[in-house]
Amino acid sequence: MTVDGDDQGFVAFVSDRSASLLRTAYLLVGDQSRAEDLLQTALTKTYLRWGQLRDPAAATAYVRRVLANTATSWWRLRSFSERPTDRLPEVPGADQIGAREDQLAMWRHLQALPARQRTVLVLRYYEDLTERETAAAMGISVGGVKSMASRGLTRLRALMGISGDVMVAGEVF
Amino acid sequence: MTNDVETLLRRTMREQGVRVDGPPVGGEEIVRRGQRVRRTRRWAMVAGVVVVVTGLLGGAVGLGSFRDHSSVVPATGAVPTGPPKVVSVQKDKLSLPGGKTVALPRSGLTGGAWVITPVAGGWVANSSVAAVLVSPAGVVSSLVEGAHTANLSVVASPDGERVAVTQAGTAGNLVQVYQVRTRKLIGTTSLVRSESEVGPPESHVLGWYRDSVVLGSVPPSGLPQVGLWDFAAGPWNGKVSQHGVGIVQGAADGDRLLGYTMDPKGRVCVGFVDPARDFAMSGQSCDFQVTQALVRSFRWHRAGSRLWSPTC
Numbered sequence: 001m002t003v004d005g006d007d008q009g010f011v012a013f014v015s016d017r018s019a020s021l022l023r024t025a026y027l028l029v030g031d032q033s034r035a036e037d038l039l040q041t042a043l044t045k046t047y048l049r050w051g052q053l054r055d056p057a058a059a060t061a062y063v064r065r066v067l068a069n070t071a072t073s074w075w076r077l078r079s080f081s082e083r084p085t086d087r088l089p090e091v092p093g094a095d096q097i098g099a100r101e102d103q104l105a106m107w108r109h110l111q112a113l114p115a116r117q118r119t120v121l122v123l124r125y126y127e128d129l130t131e132r133e134t135a136a137a138m139g140i141s142v143g144g145v146k147s148m149a150s151r152g153l154t155r156l157r158a159l160m161g162i163s164g165d166v167m168v169a170g171e172v173f
Numbered sequence: 174m175t176n177d178v179e180t181l182l183r184r185t186m187r188e189q190g191v192r193v194d195g196p197p198v199g200g201e202e203i204v205r206r207g208q209r210v211r212r213t214r215r216w217a218m219v220a221g222v223v224v225v226v227t228g229l230l231g232g233a234v235g236l237g238s239f240r241d242h243s244s245v246v247p248a249t250g251a252v253p254t255g256p257p258k259v260v261s262v263q264k265d266k267l268s269l270p271g272g273k274t275v276a277l278p279r280s281g282l283t284g285g286a287w288v289i290t291p292v293a294g295g296w297v298a299n300s301s302v303a304a305v306l307v308s309p310a311g312v313v314s315s316l317v318e319g320a321h322t323a324n325l326s327v328v329a330s331p332d333g334e335r336v337a338v339t340q341a342g343t344a345g346n347l348v349q350v351y352q353v354r355t356r357k358l359i360g361t362t363s364l365v366r367s368e369s370e371v372g373p374p375e376s377h378v379l380g381w382y383r384d385s386v387v388l389g390s391v392p393p394s395g396l397p398q399v400g401l402w403d404f405a406a407g408p409w410n411g412k413v414s415q416h417g418v419g420i421v422q423g424a425a426d427g428d429r430l431l432g433y434t435m436d437p438k439g440r441v442c443v444g445f446v447d448p449a450r451d452f453a454m455s456g457q458s459c460d461f462q463v464t465q466a467l468v469r470s471f472r473w474h475r476a477g478s479r480l481w482s483p484t485c
Contacts, residue, residue, distance in 0.1 A: 022193055023190035023191070026190065044203055044207050047206075103188060110186075156178055
């Protein structure tokens with residue numbers, strides 16, 4: 001394979017940003033191998049648009065957008081791709097080092113949210129994007145971001161309450 | 174409470190995020206994937222152009238054979254005047270050169286538009302679900318009609334004595350070869366879908382070479398492929414060319430065909446292919462985009478009207 005100047009810039013971008021983007025992908029899909037597939041798909045799409053992006057900030061925003069949209073479309077397709085199994089997949093145990101019951105519960109409930117609600121929460125509370133940036137990344141309105149974030153948080157709050165976890169300010173951390 | 178949920182959410186995502194190892198893949202690998210995607214997209218674009226060109230050429234050849242008995246005519250030329258000498262179809266009525274009108278079977282009407290292919294001693298008219306033979310006297314006889322017929326297409330041999338018929342099925346395509354004059358089935362092969370990249374999952378008939386049928390295949394991933402099926406020897410063995418030729422169409426002199434391939438730089442190339450030598454290509458040119466092919470003179474026009482004439 002020949003790597004020209006443009007490709008070298010892209011390779012440098014991937015080297016610089018892929019670890020961070022992989023974490024975002026992982027939070028979106030909740031599984032490392034699927035996150036790697038998701039990120040590779042997003043980066044390949046970014047490579048095809050690299051000639052128009054160039055600016056690393058624009059490229060990062062573009063990758064985020066592809067991640068969000070692709071994760072949502074995968075979630076919609078999962079009923080066609082999932083297969084029944086007679087063995088439950090491994091789940092994090094309650095005794096993992098550094099993991100607390102409430103965080104494990106939160107992680108499980110986050111993964112159970114609809115994809116778009118989960119995506120909004122990941123972009124807002126992990127990537128620390130503004131509502132406007134989140135809206136741009138997902139291709140929706142700012143009002144849509146507010147609505148989905150509110151519904152997602154409400155749902156998490158309800159689920160955490162159902163799970164029996166009682167959170168008291170100042171006691172969680 | 175709300176803030177506690179948000180704080181717990183942030184903390185949870187941070188701690189989950191740091192568990193992920195990275196980077197997952199090198200940039201070079203992504204570049205390779207991207208280049209493959211670009212090549213595949215270019216192939217798809219070329220395939221679209223070829224379908225259009227083939228349709229135009231097929232129509233032109235059909236018109237020419239009725240007009241002046243020439244086997245091949247250019248795709249462009251003067252519009253004929255005077256009484257129509259060609260067959261035409263309106264809904265289910267086929268008009269023959271002598272003015273006679275015959276009704277095509279209504280069972281084919283559900284298969285969309287009828288397509289007419291000149292063959293020895295008449296025409297084959299096919300929709301996507303049925304094919305019939307029509308004689309110059311207006312006698313219509315069924316050629317293909319049954320449970321397997323879907324997305325039916327017909328490609329006649331150069332002498333018009335045989336036709337290769339592709340039909341789509343749920344498990345793959347079925348290709349059958351018929352002797353036109355007797356309507357006898359003389360070859361059949363089932364192109365079963367496969368997960369293999371070298372298998373024939375979506376194979377169909379591209380054309381003819383001597384007494385064999387040229388099959389094209391679009392695998393689940395990778396580039397299109399071509400292979401040769403000697404139907405007299407039995408079902409197709411699935412062997413495809415190792416020369417990277419993706420699309421074949423048209424006949425050239427010297428017992429060769431016209432083929433399309435892609436060079437290592439991703440450029441589309443056209444040239445002559447020799448099916449007898451595993452579709453080895455010669456006389457190719459890669460520095461232009463194919464927009465039209467004139468089969469008889471073997472010339473291709475580049476967008477912008479530059480003319481290329483390969484030396485034969």
